[in-house]
Amino acid sequence: MSGPEIKPLSHSVGAEVLGVDLSRLDDQTFVAVAQAFDEHHGLLFRGQTLSPDDLVAFSRRFGDLDHAPVMEKGKTAVSGYPEIYIVSNIKDDDGKAIGSLGAGEAVWHTDMSYLPNPPGISMLYALEVPPEGGDTSLCSMAAAHDELPADLREKTAGLWIKHDGTFNSGGYLRQGVREDSDPMTCEGQPHPVVCAHPRTGRPVLYLGRRRNAYIVGLERQESEDLLNALWEFATLPDYTYTHRWRVGDLLMWNNRATMHRREPFDANARRLMQRTQIKGHAQPVPPR
Ligand code: OGA
Ligand code: MN
Numbered sequence: 618m619s620g621p622e623i624k625p626l627s628h629s630v631g632a633e634v635l636g637v638d639l640s641r642l643d644d645q646t647f648v649a650v651a652q653a654f655d656e657h658h659g660l661l662f663r664g665q666t667l668s669p670d671d672l673v674a675f676s677r678r679f680g681d682l683d684h685a686p687v688m689e690k691g692k693t694a695v696s697g698y699p700e701i702y703i704v705s706n707i708k709d710d711d712g713k714a715i716g717s718l719g720a721g722e723a724v725w726h727t728d729m730s731y732l733p734n735p736p737g738i739s740m741l742y743a744l745e746v747p748p749e750g751g752d753t754s755l756c757s758m759a760a761a762h763d764e765l766p767a768d769l770r771e772k773t774a775g776l777w778i779k780h781d782g783t784f785n786s787g788g789y790l791r792q793g794v795r796e797d798s799d800p801m802t803c804e805g806q807p808h809p810v811v812c813a814h815p816r817t818g819r820p821v822l823y824l825g826r827r828r829n830a831y832i833v834g835l836e837r838q839e840s841e842d843l844l845n846a847l848w849e850f851a852t853l854p855d856y857t858y859t860h861r862w863r864v865g866d867l868l869m870w871n872n873r874a875t876m877h878r879r880e881p882f883d884a885n886a887r888r889l890m891q892r893t894q895i896k897g898h899a900q901p902v903p904p905r
Contacts, residue, residue, distance in 0.1 A: 620649030623657075627858035630757035630875060631659035639867060640671040647678055655817055659755045659858065659870040665742070666865060669698045669891070672742055675867075676700070676893040679738055683894040686729065687792050693717050695891060704741065704890040706882075720888070723786040723879035725756070725852055728872050728894065730825035731782030731806050735901070736894035737815060739877075740869040745889035746862040750882030753868065754859040755875045758821040761851040762811060765822070769846055773832075775903075778844070779805040781829030786879075788828075800831035800840070807833050810847075812901040814874050820904040821874045822851055851876070873901060 622635040632653055637646060639662055654660050667675070676682055685694035685702030693716045695701040705716030729735045741753065782804040783794050790796050797803040810832070812823040824830070827848050832840040860868055870877060872894070882888060 621646055623649075623653045625657065626659075626661060626860075629760035629856045629858075630657065630755050631661065631858040631860075632657035633661040633663065637662055639665050639675045640667055642675065642678070651679070654869070654871065655814075658757055658759065658874045659868065661860065662867045663863065664865045665867050667742055667867070669695050669701055672740070672867075672891060672893060673698060673700055676738075676740055676895060680895045680898065683736055683896050685892075700893055702892045702894070704892050705745075705888060706884060707745075707887050707889055716889070718785075718787045718879070719789075720751075720882050720884040720886075721787055722881045723877075724788075724826065724828070725754075725848075725876045725878040726786040726826040727823070727876050730780040730808065730823070731804070733806055733900055734897045736872050737897040738869060738895040739872050740867060740893045740895075742891045743862045743864055743866045743868075743889075744891065745887045746864055747882040747886035747888050750880050750886070751888050752859050752861050752880045754857050754878045754880075755868075755870050756852055756857040756877075758823065758851065758856075758874050758876060759814065759819050760856045761853075762820050762822045764855075765850060769843075769850065772843060773810045773847065776810045776835075777807040777833045778810055778823070778825065779803075779807045779831040779833055780825035781805045784828055786826060798829065800829045801837060803829045803831075805829065805831070808901045809903040811903060812873065813904040814871070815898055815901075818904060819874075822847065823873070823901055824848060824851060824876065852878075873897065
């Protein structure tokens with residue numbers, strides 16, 4: 618019995634799955650895909666043609682789906698599919714963006730870690746891509762954890778980070794939230810600095826996003842210094858993979874074991890992505 622071909626995309630995160638049509642995935646292939654996902658934290662499938670029903674059906678094989686969140690410009694979901702969130706800079710006839718995140722940089726982050734139980738998996742499916750820019754990078758928080766210098770490991774042992782709930786990765790204020798740029802007072806959710814991978818138990822760093830982050834219980838400057846050191850280390854090129862999009866690509870990542878970032882692109886170019894999110898099965902917890 619031979620499964621699909623799995624080709625690593627970098628030495629610490631991501632693999633491409635070849636020869637698979639996600640609109641007609643048999644159970645045996647799904648098991649191989651799920652295994653590769655646990656191992657590589659991110660998977661790429663090229664050349665897909667997925668209707669909204671196909672995208673939702675494939676996503677559901679990994680668990681229950683979240684509804685598209687309310688973003689800076691209100692709700693942006695595909696009509697009739699509240700689970701499919703639109704990430705796009707394209708404007709409709711009234712000049713209103715049809716999706717979220719614009720054309721600017723989306724800084725390194727994990728999706729929605731300001732919630733007590735953040736999404737477990739995110740999937741992004743490319744329908745239109747700009748001729749250049751808009752690349753999406755992943756970084757492995759498992760590799761970053763494993764290679765963390767001893768002094769940083771000791772200094773952060775047992776600590777928790779408050780993950781900001783104020784701004785999204787594009788720098789926009791979330792709807793209905795009080796604007797606050799003070800890490801000590803902003804709204805947010807604390808999580809352990811080191812968490813267990815929800816399926817394999819492997820220890821991973823869990824940083825969320827840098828802006829307004831705060832290490833609970835430390836002096837402001839101590840927290841800033843430690844966070845800067847952690848961030849500098851975790852986003853080193855050694856732990857990242859950068860994806861150059863083609864139409865028909867589906868990239869999925871374990872939202873508890875990776876961070877991601879999007880490069881800016883020309884605001885006059887068109888980029889259209891559909892995103893689904895699979896609910897987290899449990900709150901992030903420290904490894905046993
Ligand atoms: C997201 C996100 C990056 C991108 O949808 O959560 O961060 O490449 N997207 O559009
Ligand atoms: Mn994101």
